[in-house]
Amino acid sequence: MASPTLTTLQNHRSVRKFTSEPLTEAEVATLIDAAQHAATSxxxxxxxxISITDPAKLAVLADITGHHWLESAGHYFVMIADQYRNQSLAPNDDTTQANLHSLDKLLAGIFDATxxxxxxxxxxxxxGLGSTIMGSILNDVPRxxxxxxxxxxxxxxLGIAIGHPAEQPEQKPRLPQQLMHFTNGYHVLSPADQVLQSYDQLVTDYYHQRGTHQRDETFTHHIATELSRDPQQRAGILTSIHQQGWLH
Ligand SMILES: Cc1cc2nc3c(=O)[nH]c(=O)nc-3n(C[C@H](O)[C@H](O)[C@H](O)COP(=O)(O)O)c2cc1C
Incomplete structure (x- = not known):
């Protein structure tokens, strides 16, 4: 099956190098309009x-994320879960306040923003624009x-660095569908699964053949590395969530 939308979705890759051409106001407005048409809980x-256009603020974001290349993106968005606006629209009674401060409404804001x-x-x-989503803005939530x-x-x-691409990275191969799409219930995966091993090989080939930062890597090893990071690094997020008024 084919359609222009499918082609766009199937061609996705994160872009981290941009030309110096900024996004126009019309392009920014179009992107926000597209976001606003998405489903909302x-x-x-x-x-x-929040669009970040102040170079000093972009420099702080670069520092927080460690991604200094974001300063040369054509535009930068920070996506915010927001119950504050609705709080100002709703009556100030106990049920309304309990709802606004609940895990359910925190999650709903996160779903909407995502x-x-x-x-x-x-x-x-x-x-024709390229972008990278950035969870690394959460490296220092209080800041x-x-x-x-x-x-x-x-x-x-999340942050989004977006602009006119100055690179076209190879696409990262995704899991075979049989390892992530199940029918009528969950299928437990065995690490010895042949399909997983073939996928590990595919990921190895991708890392060997890609244009930059070539290395020896399998998906299985990548996951072990990702999960070996210090979980305390972002432990402060829960404190920030409480300080922002949620989950009391
Ligand atoms: C929620 C989320 C957070 C991400 N955070 C970062 C980030 O902080 N820095 C970064 O360089 N890429 C980030 N990415 C991009 C992923 O690294 C990228 O999507 C993944 O490696 C797959 O590569 P692809 O998008 O080119 O297919 C993030 C993606 C998502 C969905």
Whole structure:
């Protein structure tokens, strides 16, 4: 099956090198419009988007994420889970306040911000732009909250560096569907699974053949490495969530 939307989705790769051409105001507005058309939990539109155009703030974001290349992106968005706006629209009674501060509404804000993120990425790619989603903005949530003057009941979720691509990275091969799409119930994976071993080989070939940062790597080893990082690194997120007024 083929369609222009499928082609865009199937051609995805994260882009981390951009030309010096900034996004126009019209392009930014188009991307935000695409995000706003995404589904939103209980039609509550519980997210906001902050464009970062101040070079000093971009430098702080580069410092937080460790991604100094974000300063040369054509545009930068920070996606925010946001119950603050709806708090100001709703009556100030106990049930409303309990809802606004609940895990359910925190998750709903995160879902909304995340779905809007993917809409921006895909809309951008359909226009020939490239981007990278950044969870690394959460490396220092208190600093980001203060940088962006975020009020209570808001939380930064993801950053998006987007612009005109100055590279076309090879596509990273994804898991075979039989390892991640099940019918009517979960299928437990054995590490000795032949299909997994073939996928490990495919990932090895990808890392050997790609244009930059070639190395020996399998998916299995990559996951072990990712999970060996110090979990305390981002343990402060829960404190920030509480400080922003959630989960009391
Ligand atoms: C939630 C999320 C957070 C991410 N955070 C980062 C990040 O902080 N830095 C980065 O360089 N890439 C980040 N990425 C991009 C992933 O590394 C990338 O999608 C993955 O390696 C697959 O590569 P591809 O997008 O080129 O297919 C993130 C992606 C997602 C979905």
């Amino acid at each position: 209980t039609f509550s539109q519980q997210y906001s988007i 779905i809007a993120t993917e809409a921006i990425v895909t809309a951008g790619e359909s226009l 980001l909250i203060s940088l962006l003057d975020l009020p209570e009941l808001t939380l930064p979720v």
